[in-house]
Amino acid sequence: MTTECVIEAVGVRKNYKGGTAGAGLNGFDLEVRAGTVTGLLGPNGAGKTTAVRILSTLLEMDSGTAAIAGYDVRRQGAEVRRRIGLVGQYAAVDEVLTGRQNLVMFGRLNHLGHAVAVKKADELLERFSLTAAAGQAVTKYSGGMRRRLDLAASLLVAPAVLFVDEPTTGLDPAGRIEVWNAVRQLVDGGTTVLLTTQYLEEADQLANRISMLKDGKVVAEGTPDELKTQLGSDWLDLVLADPAEVQRVVELAGPLADGEIRVTDVRVSVPVKDRTRALVTIANSLHEAKIEPEDITLRRPTLDEVFLQLTGPEVAA
Amino acid sequence: MTALGWALADSWAIARRTLTHWRNQPGLIVFNWFFPVLMLLMFGGLLGGAMDFPAGESYYELLVPGIFALAMLFGLEGTMTAVTTDKEKGVTDRFRSLPMSSTAVVMGRCIADMLDSVVTLVILAAVGLALGWRWHEGLPAALAAFGLLLLLRFALLWVGIFIGLTVKNPQSVTMVQVLVWPVGFLSSTFVATSTMPDWLGTVAQWNPLSSTATAARSLFGNPDPSSTATWIGTHAELAAVIAPLLLIAVFLPLSAHRFRTLSR
Helix, strand or coil: CCCCEEEEEEEEEECCCCCCCCCCEEEEEEEEECCCEEEEECCCCCCHHHHHHHHCCCCCCCEEEEEECCEECCCCHHHHHCCEEEECCCCCCCCCCEHHHHHHHHHHHCCCCHHHHHHHHHHHHHHCCCHHHCCCEHHHCCHHHHHHHHHHHHCCCCCCEEEEECCCCCCCHHHHHHHHHHHHHHHHCCCEEEEEECCHHHHHHHCCEEEEEECCEEEEEECHHHHHHHHCCEEEEEECCCHHHHHHHHHHHHHHCCCCCEEECCEEEEEECCHHHHHHHHHHHHHHCCCCCCEEEEECCCHHHHHHHHHCHHHCC | CCHHHHHHHHHHHHHHHHHHHHHHCHHHHHHHHHHHHHHHHHHHHHHHHHCCCCCCCCHHHHHHHHHHHHHHHHHHHHHHHHHHHHHHHCHHHHHHCCCCCCCHHHHHHHHHHHHHHHHHHHHHHHHHHHCCCCCCCCHHHHHHHHHHHHHHHHHHHHHHHHHHHHCCCHHHHHHHHHHHHHHHHCCCCCCCHHHCCHHHHHHHHHCHHHHHHHHHHHHHCCCCCCCCCCHHHHCHHHHHHHHHHHHHHHHHHHHHHHHHCCCC
16 A cells, blocks of 8 residues: 555445446456556456446445545545546537537636636637537537537546546447547556556557456456566467367477467467467477367467466366 | 525526527527417417407406416426436536535526516517407416416426426427426416306316416416315315425425435
8 A cells, every 4th residue: 555556545435236247347456556557457347437427426336445546436526537538438518509618617627717717718619629629519529529528628637547438349440440549548647547458459559557347346457568478478279180180180289388288179269479479389299290270370469368367267168 | 696696696507597598599499489379379270269268358358368378388398308418418427526505506507497488478468468359456466377377387487396206208298298288278368267067166276377377366466267166176275385386395405305316
């Protein structure tokens, strides 16, 4: 428990009444240091949004403790709300108002004076390249513009922590890049960000540290590089014609494997590091052993496999 | 500034948001304001001729106060829709994550909707006057009648906020809106309750909408043929005060509780 930890959560539990399994939190721990971007990565239903809603005081936890900048989210909600910005999964801006009207209103609700709110609004519109659309109703905005306005609305008063919940879900690739650039700007400005996402690539692009969430629990934590090493590498899939050859192929692939070889039926999956060399070597070995495989493929690990590797084979289904 | 000062400032900021909606979408709000006028013209013009009235009396004398009350009921739909849409879109969550007064979100809604109803009543009254409706008991009594109408609106506002926070999505609001119509018609808004079957007439008389309409007619000095010899018929003014207060006593705390425990 160090002072530079801006977000601290210990053993947070939340079970929704009648909710589907996994939608809540099940002993959630998290530490986020000041000035970092932490990615909370997990599939749908892992509890990412629940975690953000609890940390931003929108939702009450069943048990556990959590603090933002040293303030308890349960008992000191008002103090917490003074120090956070929230960018929701759905762009929580008023669609009928114009971009500027939205920012001025949220500025007033952050208790800025009118003149200051207007000045801040114009600065942020400029910063997020929305000046040209400032006088247009938000209904006319593209998805990417809305998320940028949403980001701007959370930055009216420099928050100690900014929660960014699935910022690019539902955006087209162009919108995704717009939002990524906007988030990178925040990071350059030194804002502490907790970013939730179900995209490995997004966490990789934006976060200094990643916490992987599964069934309401953090199952792995580290820098993107550390996790990649931990999660292994590419996979070489060999599909054989004859089940009798499986044992022999496993032996041949042994020296190439960067981790445990998995066998399902006639499919031998080998984790490999050096893609091309592994492919050439195995092709030669098979040729020498006079084994003719039905198929050889080289592929990136899927997010599912990442979780499989982290959590054991019970998620294989 | 004190906590109360901030609560008021925040409420006004939220109310101003709705006023800005009016400015940004003038067509929509003007349509909303003129919808009760349409009802007035439809019922007065199309059905008024079929009504049996003593010579020299106009159906509008009975109808206009009824439509006033009906407009207060229809205001409920706007409240519900606004509250549900904000909840659904995540605007309410954004407000809840701000360091603002938490009561301001509902108070702001309240201020905006009451202003909306004042405008509705002013327009309706102007059209009513043009059609020959008059108040006969002086301006103070007329203002008291408008006061009772706005009290009903204020009570229904909390019903609207509660339903708006409770239903799942704007589509469910549509279902509730359909139910508003029978509540509006099962009253003395358009016709004397004595023309209905006994049991139905009794239900209609106990409808708070009828009490407010009857009380308003009495304060305006307009005819109200439904004030027969029942307790509720002769105590309409009292009921027009008590019923809204009861609604407020039930639905204000319910709404406040619902708002505090949203999505828990």
